[in-house]
Amino acid sequence: MRKTFGLMTTLALVAVNAAALAQPPAGPNPAAPAAPPTLESCATLVAGRGGPPPGAPGAPGAARGPAAAGAPARGPAAPGVAAPARGPAPPATPATEPRARDDGRHKCFLLIAQKTRFDVLFVGDSITDWWQMTNRGKPEWDKTFVPLKAANFGIAGDTTQGVLWRMQNGELSGFKTKVIVFMLGTNNINRNSPAEIAAGDAMIIREFRKQQPQARVLVLGVFPRGMAADNPFRAQIRELNYHLSHVADQANVTYMDIGDKFLTADGTLTTEIMADGLHPTLKGYGIWADAIRDKVKELLRKA
Numbered sequence: 001m002r003k004t005f006g007l008m009t010t011l012a013l014v015a016v017n018a019a020a021l022a023q024p025p026a027g028p029n030p031a032a033p034a035a036p037p038t039l040e041s042c043a044t045l046v047a048g049r050g051g052p053p054p055g056a057p058g059a060p061g062a063a064r065g066p067a068a069a070g071a072p073a074r075g076p077a078a079p080g081v082a083a084p085a086r087g088p089a090p091p092a093t094p095a096t097e098p099r100a101r102d103d104g105r106h107k108c109f110l111l112i113a114q115k116t117r118f119d120v121l122f123v124g125d126s127i128t129d130w131w132q133m134t135n136r137g138k139p140e141w142d143k144t145f146v147p148l149k150a151a152n153f154g155i156a157g158d159t160t161q162g163v164l165w166r167m168q169n170g171e172l173s174g175f176k177t178k179v180i181v182f183m184l185g186t187n188n189i190n191r192n193s194p195a196e197i198a199a200g201d202a203m204i205i206r207e208f209r210k211q212q213p214q215a216r217v218l219v220l221g222v223f224p225r226g227m228a229a230d231n232p233f234r235a236q237i238r239e240l241n242y243h244l245s246h247v248a249d250q251a252n253v254t255y256m257d258i259g260d261k262f263l264t265a266d267g268t269l270t271t272e273i274m275a276d277g278l279h280p281t282l283k284g285y286g287i288w289a290d291a292i293r294d295k296v297k298e299l300l301r302k303a
Contacts, residue, residue, distance in 0.1 A: 036107070037104065037107050037108050037111055038111070039111060039112070039115060039116070041108075042108035042111060042112065092191040092192060093161060093191075094161075094192070094196065094200075095159075095160045095161065095188055095191075095192040095196040095197050095199060095200030096160070096161075096164070096196070096199050096200050096203050097161055097164075098161060098164045098165035098168055099159070099161035099162055099164075099165055100165050100169075101155070101158070101162040101165055101166055102169075105155050106155075106166055106169075106171070109153050109166070109171045110170045110171060112151060112153075113170065113171055113172070113173060113174045113175050114173075114174040114175075116151065116175075117149070117175060118149045118150060118151040118175070118177055119148060119149040119150070119177060119178045119179065119300060119303075120145065120148050120149060120150040120151070120177065120178065120179045120180075120181065120296060120300070121150070121151050121152075121153060121177045121179070121180045121181070121215075122145075122150060122151070122152045122153065122154060122180075122181045122182075123153050123154065123163060123167075123180060123181070123182050123184070123204075124154040124158070124163070124182065124183045124184050125154060125155065125156060125157065125158040125159070125163075125184055125186065125187055126154070126155075126156030126157060126158075126279060127154070127183065127186070127223060127278070127279060127280065128152065128153075128154030128183060129152070129154035129155055129156045130154075130156070130279060130280075130285075131145070131152055131154070131285065132152055135282070136279070136280065136281065136282060136285060137280065137282065137285035137288075139282060140282065140285045140286050140288075140289045141285070141289075143289075144289040144293055145289070145296075148296065148297070148300065151177075153166070153171055157187060158184070158187065159184075159187045159188050159191075159200075160184060160185065160188055160192075160197060160200025160201060160203075160204065161200065163184055163204055164200065164203055164204050164207070167204055167207040167208070167211070168207060172207060172208070172211035172212055173211065176212065176214060176215075177212060177215050178214070178215060178216065178299070178300055178303035179215060179216050179217075179218060179296055179299045179300055179303060180208050180212065180215050180216070180217045180218065181218045181220065181292065181296065182201075182204070182205070182208070182217060182218065182219050182220065183219070183220035183221075183222060183223070184200075184201055184204070184222075185197045185198070185200075185201060185222045185240055185244075186222050186223070186225060186237070186278070188200065189225075189233060189236050189237070189240075190236075194236055194237075194239035194240035194242075194243060195239075195243055197240050197243075198240055198243030198244050198247055199243075201219070201244060201247060202247045205217060205219065205247065205248070205253060209252070209253070214303065215252070215303065216252050216253075216254065216299040216300075216302060216303050217248075217252060217253045217254070218254050218256060218292065218295060218296065218299060219244060219247070219248040219253060219254065219255045219256070220255075220256055220257070220258065220292070221237075221240075221241035221244060221245070221255070221256065221257030221258070221259055222237050222240055222241060222244075222259075223237075223258075223259050223262060223274075223278075223280075224237060224259045224262060224263060224269055225237060225269075225277060225278050226269065226277050226278075227268060227269050227270070227271075227277045228267075228268065228269075229263075229266060229267025229268060231277075234267075237259075241257055241259070245257070254295070254299065256291075256292065256295060258287075258288065258291040258292065261287050261291050262274065262280070262284060262287060273287065
């Protein structure tokens with residue numbers, strides 16, 4: 001009897017242990033796959049991006065150049081949250097080499113391209129992106145460009161490599177726009193030469209012409225950077241813009257350099273116009289809007 005009882009007890013313990021092994025481990029369940037974006041969730045993402053600009057030393061493009069003033073922002077990692085500095089820049093990659101940026105913003109732009117209609121498309125980095133920030137360009141955007149049916153495909157911290165990949169991976173598909181406003185290159189400075197940056201921009205412009213052949217392209221010279229007129233960034237930007245002026249010298253591609261409109265008579269860039277020496281304030285965005293409004297309307301009439 002004792003042997004039978006002992007055997008039954010052993011079998012019961014084995015069964016309990018086997019059942020325990022079959023159970024999932026304790027702790028939170030694995031995260032479910034992220035839901036695909038909707039137009040509503042994309043609008044919420046943009047609306048929440050109203051925090052202070054990062055502008056931290058060590059941000060992309062600033063690691064090997066002048067510190068602090070004029071350092072480009074990485075862009076918030078989450079809506080309204082400033083990201084930390086990246087630290088030393090990685091080895092330079094060619095400005096003409098596409099680099100994948102398959103993130104939430106890109107997915108939102110794909111959705112906007114497929115589901116909405118617009119006549120004007122802005123493409124660029126944080127300077128373009130922050131047209132949509134409530135404490136930066138949004139009041140001017142709503143006043144000047146929303147009535148022109150404009151969309152914004154700018155991403156903070158982006159480079160020629162990232163934008164080229166985005167344009168080659170769906171952001172120019174599913175719609176026909178009339179005008180593309182394009183400015184890009186400041187985040188490549190100190191990683192690529194001005195001529196190389198212009199070559200990267202030229203490849204993006206070719207994507208515009210190939211995928212949106214009906215569109216008129218307005219290429220803007222890269223804006224001045226750094227408060228003082230002798231800031232080392234200024235010479236590089238002048239050389240970059242020289243190359244861009246020739247890249248844009250073709251049918252349906254127009255070049256405009258409005259950089260001087262942000263400067264005082266002696267070449268100073270004041271904090272009233274660009275508080276961190278790079279990103280326009282609300283007043284700076286107003287200057288930008290006033291400078292290109294008539295040209296955008298002219299190109300819309302010609303499209």
